[in-house]
Amino acid sequence: xxxxxxxxxxxxxxxxxxxxxxxxxxxxxxxxxxxxxxxxxxxxxxxxxxxxxxxxxxxxxxxxxxxxxxxxxxxxxxxxxxxxxxxxxxxxxxxxxxxxxxxxxxxxxxxxxxxxxxxxxxxxxxxxxxxxxxxxxxxxxxxxxxxxxxxxxxxxxxxxxxxxxxxxxxxxxxxxxxxxxxxxxxxxxxxxxxxxxxxxxxxxxxxxxxxxxxxxxxxxxxxxxxxxxxxxxxxxxxxxxxxxxxxxxxxxxxxxxxxxxxxxxxxxxxxxxxxxxxxxxxxxxxxxxxxxxxxxxxxxxxxxxxxxxxxxxxxxxxxxxxxxxxxxxxxxxxxxxxxxxxxxxxxxxxxxxxxxxxx
Amino acid sequence: xxxxxxxxxxxxxxxxxxxxxxxxxxxxxxxxxxxxxxxxxxxxxxxxxxxxxxxxxxxxxxxxxxxxxxxxxxxxxxxxxxxxxxxxxxxxxxxxxxxxxxxxxxxxxxxxxxxxxxxxxxxxxxxxxxxxxxxxxxxxxxxxxxxxxxxxxxxxxxxxxxxxxxxxxxxxxxxxxxxxxxxxxxxxxxxxxxxxxxxxxxxxxxxxxxxxxxxxxxxxxxxxxxxxxxxxxxxxxxxxxxxxxxxxxxxxxxxxxxxxxxxxxxxxxxxxxxxxxxxxxxxxxxxxxxxxxxxxxxxxxxxxxxxxxxxxxxxxxxxxxxxxxxxxxxxxxxxxxxxxxxxxxxxxxxxxxxxxxxx
DNA sequence: TTGTTTTCTGAATCGACGC
DNA sequence: TGCGTCGATTCAGAAAACA
Numbered sequence: 001x002x003x004x005x006x007x008x009x010x011x012x013x014x015x016x017x018x019x020x021x022x023x024x025x026x027x028x029x030x031x032x033x034x035x036x037x038x039x040x041x042x043x044x045x046x047x048x049x050x051x052x053x054x055x056x057x058x059x060x061x062x063x064x065x066x067x068x069x070x071x072x073x074x075x076x077x078x079x080x081x082x083x084x085x086x087x088x089x090x091x092x093x094x095x096x097x098x099x100x101x102x103x104x105x106x107x108x109x110x111x112x113x114x115x116x117x118x119x120x121x122x123x124x125x126x127x128x129x130x131x132x133x134x135x136x137x138x139x140x141x142x143x144x145x146x147x148x149x150x151x152x153x154x155x156x157x158x159x160x161x162x163x164x165x166x167x168x169x170x171x172x173x174x175x176x177x178x179x180x181x182x183x184x185x186x187x188x189x190x191x192x193x194x195x196x197x198x199x200x201x202x203x204x205x206x207x208x209x210x211x212x213x214x215x216x217x218x219x220x221x222x223x224x225x226x227x228x229x230x231x232x233x234x235x236x237x238x239x240x241x242x243x244x245x246x247x248x249x250x251x252x253x254x255x256x257x258x259x260x261x262x263x264x265x266x267x268x269x270x271x272x273x274x275x276x277x278x279x280x281x282x283x284x285x286x287x288x289x290x291x292x293x294x295x296x297x298x299x300x301x302x303x304x305x306x307x308x309x310x311x312x313x314x315x316x317x318x319x320x321x322x323x324x325x326x327x328x329x330x331x332x333x334x335x336x337x338x339x340x341x342x343x344x345x346x347x348x349x350x351x352x353x354x355x356x357x358x359x
Numbered sequence: 360x361x362x363x364x365x366x367x368x369x370x371x372x373x374x375x376x377x378x379x380x381x382x383x384x385x386x387x388x389x390x391x392x393x394x395x396x397x398x399x400x401x402x403x404x405x406x407x408x409x410x411x412x413x414x415x416x417x418x419x420x421x422x423x424x425x426x427x428x429x430x431x432x433x434x435x436x437x438x439x440x441x442x443x444x445x446x447x448x449x450x451x452x453x454x455x456x457x458x459x460x461x462x463x464x465x466x467x468x469x470x471x472x473x474x475x476x477x478x479x480x481x482x483x484x485x486x487x488x489x490x491x492x493x494x495x496x497x498x499x500x501x502x503x504x505x506x507x508x509x510x511x512x513x514x515x516x517x518x519x520x521x522x523x524x525x526x527x528x529x530x531x532x533x534x535x536x537x538x539x540x541x542x543x544x545x546x547x548x549x550x551x552x553x554x555x556x557x558x559x560x561x562x563x564x565x566x567x568x569x570x571x572x573x574x575x576x577x578x579x580x581x582x583x584x585x586x587x588x589x590x591x592x593x594x595x596x597x598x599x600x601x602x603x604x605x606x607x608x609x610x611x612x613x614x615x616x617x618x619x620x621x622x623x624x625x626x627x628x629x630x631x632x633x634x635x636x637x638x639x640x641x642x643x644x645x646x647x648x649x650x651x652x653x654x655x656x657x658x659x660x661x662x663x664x665x666x667x668x669x670x671x672x673x674x675x676x677x678x679x680x681x682x683x684x685x686x687x688x689x690x691x692x693x694x695x696x697x698x699x700x701x702x703x704x705x706x707x708x709x710x711x712x713x714x715x716x717x718x
Numbered sequence: 719t720t721g722t723t724t725t726c727t728g729a730a731t732c733g734a735c736g737c
Numbered sequence: 738t739g740c741g742t743c744g745a746t747t748c749a750g751a752a753a754a755c756a
Contacts, residue, residue: 066466096475096500100466103459107425113731115492116455118477120529122716127525130514133474133564136527139498141455150734155489155746157664161636164675165748166486168495170479170529173641174716197640204663205492230663262646262662273744318744327409331744399731406727407746415729456731480728485747488732493748497729534728537751551729 006212008233009224009251011244016216016237020079028083028235029152029211031090032202032223034194035076037069037098066101073098073105076216081109081145083214089114089151089206093140093194103141111143114151118170119198123177142206151206157265158205167205173197182220182246189246190220199226207232209263221247228254231263272355276317276332277306279350291317291336292344298324300336308336317347365571367592368583368610370603375575375596379438387442387594388511388570390449391561391582393553394435395420397428397457406487415550425460432457432464435575440468440504442573448473448510448565452499452553462500470502473510477529478557482536501565510565517564526564532556541579541605548605549579558585566591580606587613631717635676635691636665638709650676650695651703657683659695667695676706 005024012019080090090111092102107113117140124136144151158167176195181188199222207213209231215223218236220243227234228251238244257263279285280302287304300308300320308320315323317332325335333351337344364383371378398420404412422428439449449470451461466472476499483495503510517526535554542548558581566572568590574582577595579602586593587610597603638644639661646663659667659679667679674682676691684694692710696703 096462096472099475100459100462100500103455104463107459113455115494116458116498117492118479118496118529120477120479124527130525131512133476133501133517133528134525135474137477137529139475141459142492147731153490154664158492160664160666160675161634161640163632163634163636163665165634166489166493168483168493170477170496172717173637196642197637200640257646257663259647259660262660262668265664316743318742322409325409328405329409329744331407331746333744396729397731398729400729401731404730404732405746408725410726412730413727420729454729454731456729480749482728482749484728484730485749486730486732487746488730489746490732491730494730533750536728536749540728547728 003212003233006233006235008212008235009228011218011221011224011236011238011248013238013241013244015239017076017079019237020076020083020214020216023083023235025082026085027212028214029085029088030203030207030213031080031084031088032199032213032215033076033080033090033092034192034215034217034219035073035092035094035098035102036217037094069098070101070105073102074109077102077105077109077111080214080216081111084145086145087150087152089142089144089149091140091142091202091206093119093138095135095138099139099141106141106143110146112145112147112149114142114144114153115169116141120170120172122172122174124175140202152208154205154208154265158201161201161204167201171198171201173201176222182250184246190243193220194222196222196226196229199223200230203227203230203232204265208265218247219243221250224251225254228256231256274351274354275306276347278354279347280304280306282354284350284353285338285347289338291338291347293321293324293335294337294344294346296344300324308332362571362592365592365594367571367594368587370577370580370583370595370597370607372597372600372603374598376435376438378596379435379442379573379575382442382594384441385444386571387573388444388447389562389566389572390439390443390447391558391572391574392435392439392449392451393551393574393576393578394432394451394453394457394461395422395576396454396551397422397425399456404487412484412487413547413550417550428457429460429464432461433468436461436464436468436470439573439575440470443504445504446509446511448501448503448508450499450501450561450565452478452497454494454497458498458500465500465502469505471504471506471508473501473503473512474528475500479529479531481531481533483534499561511567513564513567517560520560520563526560530557530560532560535581541609543605549602552579553581555581555585555588558582559589562586562589562591577606578602580609583610584613588616590615631714633710633713634665635706637713638706639663639665641713643709643712644697644706648697650697650706652680652683652694653696653703653705655703659683667691 094102119138121136127134176193203226212233213227214235216237218238221236224234224236285302287302289302290299292299300310303309308317313323317336318330321330321332321335333348336347365386398415400414453461478497480495486493535552562585571592572586573594575596577597583593583595644661646661648661649658651658659669662668667676672682676695677689680689680691680694692707695706
């Protein structure tokens with residue numbers, strides 16, 4: 001799949017399900033969807049008979065409208081699943097009115113749940129009647145296409161964004177207001193415009209520059225604006241011409257971050273692999289040098305071929321570390337140290353030095 | 360319905376669905392349920408230090424399929440619905456593995472959703488493999504029996520509990536540990552014991568003294584312990600004799616609180632931690648912006664993930680500040696400034712602004 | 719006795735790659 | 738596709754151990 005086969009960085013007007021079905025299979029890296037939940041379905045539904053409405057019928061009404069919502073959800077989620085690349089992921093946001101239905105259907109369709117992420121609003125609408133808890137959050141579900149997908153998660157970038165602590169499943173962010181909120185004739189243009197900060201974190205966590213991000217319920221185009229800012233491609237679907245025009249105008253004004261280096265998310269995972277043997281080969285350690293664990297409980301000797309040897313074991317730095325600790329596994333780079341000027345220095349420092357040479 | 364028709368303040372041993380079906384219809388004011396989560400774990404998980412994570416692998420959490428789990432859920436939820444008084448409410452807690460299925464079924468059965476409430480854990484288990492966001496919350500769904508029910512919500516009590524601000528739908532509470540955690544021979548007695556603080560808030564918000572509270576998955580009896588403490592009646596159902604005995608012994612030791620004022624939580628919380636990443640995410644600084652120290656001796660560029668970069672270093676605001684000064688450590692918030700209208704402004708000002716939003 | 723450091727643990731759907 | 742090998746990965750709070 002080449003990007004050139006896709007209508008990139010524009011809004012496609014029309015029914016989102018039909019549009020998705022017309023786009024090439026397995027072509028999209030990530031989907032962000034903010035589906036409607038207040039469908040005005042009642043008029044379209046046919047009760048099996050025309051009997052007078054009573055309490056029982058009320059229940060029936062409710063059931064039938066859930067069923068209609070489920071049908072709609074299944075259709076667009078199936079179309080979305082078809083569009084996703086095998087290792088692509090999808091985010092769906094909703095509230096308690098619809099998110100449980102969406103979540104169940106996602107599981108039924110074979111999507112694999114990675115996280116449910118809570119958007120905690122710093123400034124939610126208060127509850128006026130005092131009959132419930134202030135509804136101060138929305139829920140996002142993040143899924144991979146299936147259980148074994150090798151999806152993208154920019155762990156280190158998320159950790160950096162959170163002061164070097166793992167990013168949690170609850171995100172505290174304000175709602176979209178002030179200058180960021182699109183207005184038309186002085187009133188808000190769209191009822192559910194999402195804040196760019198929310199999309200920033202979504203996009204930064206699960207895509208890389210150049211990826212294709214699709215939003216089937218584009219609205220005022222927050223997904224596109226953030227995608228452009230972060231150097232990703234976007235495709236917006238919407239059936240409302242006014243929204244589509246507003247979104248395109250909005251995104252036109254967005255300036256991408258130019259220096260791609262600033263966008264690159266660090267991933268230790270993709271750092272070049274350094275075999276321990278090269279540390280010996282390069283003379284940073286010599287055969288016969290003695291390694292210790294951090295507290296000098298264990299020791300081992302370096303051999304010329306980059307293995308270690310103890311009184312009763314021979315093997316890689318990892319195997320030997322695991323053996324002396326009687327542990328199932330061990331990261332030898334972190335475990336072993338060498339004495340330099342009376343201090344124990346972790347051998348991982350040698351690996352870092354070799355990596356720096358390669359960069 | 361008189362209370363005398365009910366087996367109050369004891370644990371009923373056996374299958375919870377059968378037991379519920381044997382109790383009188385419309386007799387219970389509130390139900391709190393912590394059903395099996397249907398975790399689908401396979402293989403062991405080790406921490407980075409090679410210790411094994413003690414996961415939930417109990418028989419009662421094993422279901423063959425989503426369908427089997429749904430059938431089970433429908434059965435117990437129907438039985439629970441029959442037991443509830445017309446104006447009673449029910450709470451169900453779960454995680455992303457099961458809560459979407461439970462939520463859908465609740466809606467299908469005609470329950471009326473009042474809130475979904477997020478329990479944010481202050482001290483969740485971290486994510487060891489770095490492949491997801493740290494799963495730091497669980498979800499509770501609070502429902503009335505139907506749309507027009509005149510359910511109980513102690514609005515003022517909740518507001519008082521929250522420093523005279525409306526109680527929100529996200530609750531920040533620690534997990535159950537330390538002395539509160541029931542142990543048997545030194546190891547945790549139950550894999551999923553809930554903290555009493557969580558149940559305090561549930562019970563205090565939606566019941567009044569003298570009410571009957573039923574828990575169909577009683578386990579070690581946290582619901583009963585809190586109910587007794589708060590002067591409510593409780594009924595616990597469980598099929599495990601050991602758990603039942605442990606719970607009864609535990610509740611026997613509980614002393615009811617006479618002065619409810621004591622339950623007020625002093626929540627003059629310390630200043631919330633603001634990661635530098637949020638300043639970028641929120642657009643207060645943009646990737647590529649240049650930061651200087653107060654005397655413009657050093658400069659660094661902001662990256663998209665909230666790290667800084669200089670000619671020969673990349674890292675957090677603190678690490679980078681320390682590096683350029685060749686100092687062992689540095690408070691980046693105080694050290695770095697940005698030029699605005701020709702003036703250097705300390706980036707700590709941004710942190711203050713974000714803190715103010717969190718009030 | 720008191721302050722400091724180390725250890726332990728909690729509802730977890732938790733790898734990638736080559737042969 | 739299945740299996741073995743290599744290698745990457747943790748935060749907060751309480752309790753225990755130690756100084």
